[in-house]
Amino acid sequence: MLQQKHLLGLEGYPSEDIQSIIDTAFNFRExxxxxxxxxxxxQGVTIVNLFFENSxxxxxSFELAQKRLSADTVNFSSSSSSxxxxxxxxDTAQNIEAMKIDATVMxxxxxxxxxxxxxxxxxxxxxxxxGTHEHPTQAILDMMSLHEKFGKLKGLKVGILGDISHSRVxxxxxxxxxxxxxxxTLCGPxxxxxxxxxxxxxxxxxxxxxxxxxxxxxxxLRIQRERMxxxxxxxxxxxxxxxxxxxxxxxxxxxEIVIMHPxxxxxxxxxxxxxxxxxxxxxxxxxxNGVASRMAILYLLCGGKSSExxxx
Amino acid sequence: xKIEKLAKDLLLINGKIIDPHNRKTFDGDVWLKNGKxxxxxxxxxxxxxxxxxxxxxxxxxxxxxxxVHFREPGREDKETLKTGSRAALAGGFTRVCVMxxxxxxxxxxxxxxxxxxKAQECPIHIHPIGAVTKSQGGNDITEMGLMHREGAVxxxxxxxxxxxGAMMRIALEYSTLMNVPVINHAxxxxxxxxxxxxxGIVSNHLGLPGNPDFAESTMVHRDLxxxxxxxxxxxxPHVSSAxxxxxxxxxxxxxxxxxxxxxxxxxxFNDESLRSFDTNLKVAPPIRTEQDRKALLEAVKDGTIDCIxxxxxxxxxEDKETTFDLASFGMIGLESCFGxxxxxxxxxxxxxxxxxxxxxxxxxxxxIMGFEADLFQVGIPAEIxxxxxxxxxxxxxxxxxxxxxxxxxxxxTLTGRVEMTISRGYIASN
Numbered sequence: 001m002l003q004q005k006h007l008l009g010l011e012g013y014p015s016e017d018i019q020s021i022i023d024t025a026f027n028f029r030e031x032x033x034x035x036x037x038x039x040x041x042x043q044g045v046t047i048v049n050l051f052f053e054n055s056x057x058x059x060x061s062f063e064l065a066q067k068r069l070s071a072d073t074v075n076f077s078s079s080s081s082s083x084x085x086x087x088x089x090x091d092t093a094q095n096i097e098a099m100k101i102d103a104t105v106m107x108x109x110x111x112x113x114x115x116x117x118x119x120x121x122x123x124x125x126x127x128x129x130x131g132t133h134e135h136p137t138q139a140i141l142d143m144m145s146l147h148e149k150f151g152k153l154k155g156l157k158v159g160i161l162g163d164i165s166h167s168r169v170x171x172x173x174x175x176x177x178x179x180x181x182x183x184x185t186l187c188g189p190x191x192x193x194x195x196x197x198x199x200x201x202x203x204x205x206x207x208x209x210x211x212x213x214x215x216x217x218x219x220x221l222r223i224q225r226e227r228m229x230x231x232x233x234x235x236x237x238x239x240x241x242x243x244x245x246x247x248x249x250x251x252x253x254x255x256e257i258v259i260m261h262p263x264x265x266x267x268x269x270x271x272x273x274x275x276x277x278x279x280x281x282x283x284x285x286x287x288x289n290g291v292a293s294r295m296a297i298l299y300l301l302c303g304g305k306s307s308e309x310x311x312x
Numbered sequence: 313x314k315i316e317k318l319a320k321d322l323l324l325i326n327g328k329i330i331d332p333h334n335r336k337t338f339d340g341d342v343w344l345k346n347g348k349x350x351x352x353x354x355x356x357x358x359x360x361x362x363x364x365x366x367x368x369x370x371x372x373x374x375x376x377x378x379x380v381h382f383r384e385p386g387r388e389d390k391e392t393l394k395t396g397s398r399a400a401l402a403g404g405f406t407r408v409c410v411m412x413x414x415x416x417x418x419x420x421x422x423x424x425x426x427x428x429x430k431a432q433e434c435p436i437h438i439h440p441i442g443a444v445t446k447s448q449g450g451n452d453i454t455e456m457g458l459m460h461r462e463g464a465v466x467x468x469x470x471x472x473x474x475x476x477g478a479m480m481r482i483a484l485e486y487s488t489l490m491n492v493p494v495i496n497h498a499x500x501x502x503x504x505x506x507x508x509x510x511x512g513i514v515s516n517h518l519g520l521p522g523n524p525d526f527a528e529s530t531m532v533h534r535d536l537x538x539x540x541x542x543x544x545x546x547x548x549p550h551v552s553s554a555x556x557x558x559x560x561x562x563x564x565x566x567x568x569x570x571x572x573x574x575x576x577x578x579x580x581f582n583d584e585s586l587r588s589f590d591t592n593l594k595v596a597p598p599i600r601t602e603q604d605r606k607a608l609l610e611a612v613k614d615g616t617i618d619c620i621x622x623x624x625x626x627x628x629x630e631d632k633e634t635t636f637d638l639a640s641f642g643m644i645g646l647e648s649c650f651g652x653x654x655x656x657x658x659x660x661x662x663x664x665x666x667x668x669x670x671x672x673x674x675x676x677x678x679x680i681m682g683f684e685a686d687l688f689q690v691g692i693p694a695e696i697x698x699x700x701x702x703x704x705x706x707x708x709x710x711x712x713x714x715x716x717x718x719x720x721x722x723x724x725t726l727t728g729r730v731e732m733t734i735s736r737g738y739i740a741s742n
Binding site for chain 1: 445446451452453454455456457458461479481482485486488489541542
C-alpha cells in the first residue's frame with residue numbers, strides 16, 4: 001500500500017512509493033502483452049474521470065488503464081459540465097461524490113485544483129495535470145521508461161529541454177527524479193526557465209549541446225505554438241537553431257543519448273521527425289508505459305494489496 | 313579630408329605614443345606593414361618606407377563609438393554606411409556600432425547580414441546592433457540568437473524606449489543566451505509626453521513643453537533592477553541626468569555587469585543654449601541643466617560612466633529647418649567629438665588626463681563589446697588616430713563629412729584635433 005491516500009503531485013512523495021508504483025507497473029506491462037489484456041483487479045470499483053481541460057492521450061491512457069483493471073468508469077468533461085451553467089466547483093464535486101464513487105481522476109487548468117477537490121470529497125483523487133503545477137502520472141511513466149532503458153534510476157543524468165516555466169511535466173519530473181537520486185539539468189530559453197528553480201536542486205544550462213554531452217537521456221518538451229505569439233519565443237527557426245533536437249545536432253555528438261518526449265510532438269520544431277522515429281527515441285515506449293503506470297497507480301490507490309501478491 | 317590607400321611600409325615617426333590598453337605613454341615610432349602593426353616604439357627603420365612626421369602629435373588607438381545612426385537601409389538621404397564612415401574617420405573613429413532604427417529596422421538575421429556585407433566595402437569597422445523587438449514594436453522579441461550568429465554585437469530598440477517592463481525583462485533574460493549587452497533608450501513615454509527639451513526654468517522661459525529628468529531616471533532605475541535580477545548585461549546609453557547617474561553609481565557597487573555611456577553634447581552643452589531655439593540642439597534625451605552636466609562630468613571622472621558615444625544622428629535640412637516642435641530629434645557628432653570632449657574633460661574643466669580620455673574612446677567601449685582592445689600588438693590590422701590634443705580650432709561646415717549637417721557646434725572653438733586616422737588599409741587626413 002502507498003503511504004498517501006491521493007496522488008496529487010510528486011513534491012515530497014516518498015521514494016519507496018515511487019519505486020513501488022514502478023515495480024507494480026512493470027508487472028502490469030506483462031498483462032498488456034497478453035492476448036487478453038484484462039485483469040479483474042478493480043472489479044466493482046467506480047472511477048470518475050473529471051476533465052476540466054482538453055486532453056487526448058492522458059484521458060485515453062487513464063480510460064484504458066481503468067478498463068484493463070475492470071473498473072466501472074464515468075467521464076465528465078468541461079464541455080458537458082454544469083459548471084458552464086454556473087454551478088460552483090464545490091457543488092459539482094459534492095454531487096459527483098453523492099453518487100458513491102471510489103476515485104476521481106482530475107485534470108484542471110488551475111494549479112491546486114485537485115488538492116481543493118480533496119477538501120470536498122472522500123474519494124481518492126488522482127491528479128491528471130493541474131495547470132502549470134504537476135502531472136505526477138506523466139513523471140512516473142517517464143521514470144518507468146528510464147528504468148526500463150537503464151535498469152536503474154539512481155545516478156542517471158537527465159536533461160529536460162524546453163519551456164520549463166509553463167510545464168507541469170517538467171515540474172513533476174524534477175520532483176520525482178530528484179527524489180529517486182537522478183541528476184537533473186534544465187535547458188531552454190532563459191526567459192522560459194523560472195529564475196528560482198535552482199532551489200529545487202537542479203542544474204540550469206542554456207547550452208543544449210553541453211547538456212547533450214552530459215546527459216544519459218533528454219526529455220524534450222513540447223514548445224507550444226501559442227507561446228510564439230506572446231513574444232516569448234521569437235520564431236520556429238530561432239528555436240530550432242538554438243534548442244531544436246535535430247538530426248544534425250545529434251550527429252555532432254559522438255555519444256548516443258536516449259530521447260524522450262511527453263507528446264504531443266511538434267515535429268520540425270522542438271524535435272526532428274527523423275529523431276523521433278529513430279532507435280534513440282523511446283517515445284512510444286513511454287506511451288505504453290503510461291497505461292501500465294496508470295494501472296499501477298489506480299490499483300495501489302483503489303484496492304490493491306501489494307504488487308507481488310496480485311501478479312504472482 | 314583626404315582618404316588614401318596606405319603605403320606598403322609606413323612609418324609614423326617622432327610621435328608621442330599613448331597605448332591606452334597597456335597604460336603606457338612613450339616617445340617613438342609606429343611601423344605599419346601592409347596595413348598591420350609591424351612595430352611600436354623602437355623600430356628598425358625599414359628601407360624605402362614612407363614616413364609621416366608626428367612631432368608634437370599623439371599616436372594612439374583609433375576610437376570606437378558604440379552608438380551611431382548611419383540610416384541605412386531606408387534613409388540614405390541622411391547617411392549611408394559609406395558617408396558615415398567618412399564622418400567617423402574625420403573624428404578619429406575606426407570602429408562603430410550602428411543602431412537598428414532604420415527602415416526597415418535591423419530586426420532579422422537577414423538585415424544584420426545586409427549590414428555586415430555592406431560594411432565590408434567601408435574603410436572603418438561597422439558592427440550592427442540588432443533590434444530587441446520585431447519592428448521595434450515593443451511586443452515580440454527578435455531572433456536574437458540567429459542575429460548574434462550573423463554578427464549583431466548588442467541589442468537595442470534605440471530611439472524607442474522599451475516601455476513594457478515585462479518585455480524588458482524577457483529581453484534581458486533572453487539576451488543571457490548570447491551574453492551581449494541590451495541597450496535601452498530609457499525614457500518613460502508617458503512622463504516624457506510631448507516634451508521637446510528638458511523640463512526646467514529654461515523650458516518655462518521658452519514656453520516649450522518639458523521632458524523631465526525623471527522620465528529617464530525612473531526607467532534607468534527599472535532597467536538596473538531588471539539587469540541585476542536577470543544577470544543580463546545592461547548598457548545604459550546617452551545618460552543625461554544627475555538622477556540617472558546616481559542610480560547607476562549605486563547599482564555599479566553591486567553589479568559589475570552594468571555599463572553606461574555619455575554623449576559629447578550632454579557634456580558640452582546645457583539647456584541655457586536652447587534659448588537660441590537652435591533645432592540642432594533638440595535631442596533625445598534632452599540636453600539638461602548645468603547641474604546635470606556637472607554631474608555627468610563627475611560621473612566620467614569617477615568611472616560611473618564607462619565611455620563616450622556620440623549618438624551621431626543625421627537628419628536632413630528639411631527635418632531641422634522647421635519650428636522647434638516639428639524638428640526631428642538628434643545631431644551629428646562624430647566630427648566634433650574629440651574637440652568637444654577634450655576641451656571640457658581635459659583642458660577646461662575636469663583636468664582628466666589625456667590618457668584617461670583616450671581610454672574612454674578606445675579601450676573601454678571595445679571592452680564593453682568584447683572587441684580586441686590591445687591594438688599595438690604586432691600583426692593587428694592598424695586602427696590608429698593621430699591627434700593634436702592642444703590645438704584650438706573653430707568648428708565649421710567644412711569639417712563635416714557626414715551627408716547631413718545638423719550640428720550645433722558651428723562657430724564653437726574646440727580644443728584637440730584629430731589630424732589623421734588609419735583604418736582598414738586607408739589613411740584619412742583632415
